[in-house]
Amino acid sequence: MPKQPANPEPAHPDVDSMLSRKFGKEVANYFSGSPLNRLAFLRADNVFLSQALKHSSTSFLLCNELQPLVQANTPPGAGKLAYVKYEDIKPVIGENPYAQTEKEIIEAYNSDVYVPQMIFLGIDEKDKNGLEYQGKNKYMGAPYFAIDVTPRNSVKEACEKLIEAQKAKGLDFSKGRVMDVVAQDAAVYAEARQLLDWNVRNPFCASCGQPTMSVNAGFKRTCPPTDKSTKRISNALPSTTEQVVDQSARPPCVTRNGVSNLSFPRTDPTVIMAVVNSAGDKILLGRQRRWPPYWFSTLAGFAEPAESIEEAVRREVYEEAGVLLGRVVIHSTQPWPYPANLMIGAIGQAIPTGETIDLGNDPELDDARWFDFEEVRNALAVGTSGLGEDAPAGYKEGGLRLPPNTAIANQLMTAVVNGFASGESKI
Structure with a gap:
């Protein structure tokens, strides 16, 4: 039987506390114990994301049909994820998908344009050569992203070339359920897989049926009020001398009322x-x-x-x-x-x-x-x-x-x- 990976260490196992004396050490299960600080409050900060995207310490996890890129010839139970750098994925994602603010990206939404799904996973604060970013506080660590490189739509050829380049290095994408990589890698992959899967399963608004777009570094989806697509049929009213109607306007949607203009990942x-x-x-x-x-x-x-x-x-x-x-x-x-x-x-x-x-x-x-x-x-x-x-x-x-x-x-x-x-x- 293949050797099973060890489970992650519990948080702060050596710190004495009232709760640990009463109930024992916390139990950490496989797929938990991520080494990354997710920095959720920076997911809408396009300046931070732009810097993180191109930093020399940044790692990108490629997922093809939700299966991660993994290292070859690792011992049983000690599998490792494999990562690539910005220059590798640039032909797939373009120069910088975070060049604009989230508000500007929503205003420019065009459902004709396919955008490969990318998720900001967090930073590894143990990497002292990582990105230094000064927001409200100072943050430092190596950024991690996940990107869907399943060959499809306008990036099909670029994804195929990227996949073949990794296979030429002796790497490959995991088969079946990923249960044989080391615990910390399993936790990183769990975050990547769940967010990539949720985004691909929710391309349309549950309320109005129009296409949605991914925002907040992959952790939210929104139903934009306008769409610059040339293929869609506008639902706007005809223009009159008293009123000029935006032909890119989409039908009214209840998700744009109040504070609920977002769809969040399912758990x-x-x-x-x-x-x-x-x-x-x-x-x-x-x-x-x-x-x-x-x-x-x-x-x-x-x-x-x-x-x-x-x-x-x-x-x-x-x-x-x-x-x-x-x-x-x-x-x-x-x-x-x-x-x-x-x-x-x-x-x-x-x-x-x-x-x-x-x-x-x-x-x-x-x-x-x-x-x-x-x-x-x-x-x-x-x-x-x-x-x-x-x-x-x-x-x-x-x-x-x-x-x-x-x-x-x-x-x-x-x-x-x-x-x-x-x-x-x-x-």
Whole structure:
């Protein structure tokens, strides 16, 4: 079985505090732990973005069909993203897409012109040779951007040349889900993928149906009031001697009223939970029919509107397995960029009269069982793997199989069987 990447270090693990003494170190899951300061308040600052774009320390992550450029011949579990420089991407993006202010860019909007999607990801403040920028405060670090180089529209040829140039260097774009790069790179890619994906999925306004445009360095989309396209049919009224109508004006749109003239990236809250029985010595796990034999995991599902996380945990466990939960606590969270989930990891305990498993409500699970902690501990040691991977050395056929350490389900099970819920540490 390929070696799994290590999870990121928790924030400030060596700093003593009241909360760390009470609850232990924070748990950081794969796809979290980004090394970048996102500097969200500078995303509309075109002066900063223009300087960041061309600085010698700046790195650009290329994504083709949302798959990132990666280094070749890295050891299992130690994959690395590969980056390019401004001169490499200049033929795709042009001289400087941030030359104008955001207001000026919106006023000049032309839906005929294809603009490759680019995202400002943040700066790596550890790089002391990075950009120095004086805004309201002084900021210093190496800027990072992500750019969609999927060959399409007017930049198709330029993107194809850029892609071939990277392959000539021995680089390539990752295949399938990116779960084998080191933790910090995984976090950078998660941000890039989720923002690129959201932008490509939202080319039109949900209210008026007109094309939208990306602003705020890729973190917002707006429905411009005008469009200089020569192909569109104007909805403006005919001109009169009393009134000259702007033929580039678009139909009225409710998104331009009040303060809601923007569309923001989507994040879907998803609950995933390790369920403990009332006696505190068994854990509830389920499996879907498509999974490999003996492969189980924790239960999970989407949180619904007007529902607390605790309520979502109790509802999902009841719907999928018929088990009734009492107390629910939050353990940790995991960004999951396929396409836009935030996995909210919880631990819940069944009430004494609600432990009977019933799969008759929801057909999602093929099986669900209560497993002794000791059996789960053994499976965490010798039975973890990704869904498409072979079991590791030491696994005996017929034994319990579980998700790898890069999955938050693994972290939840590990926490429970090692004493997180009881407070009696087994490690």
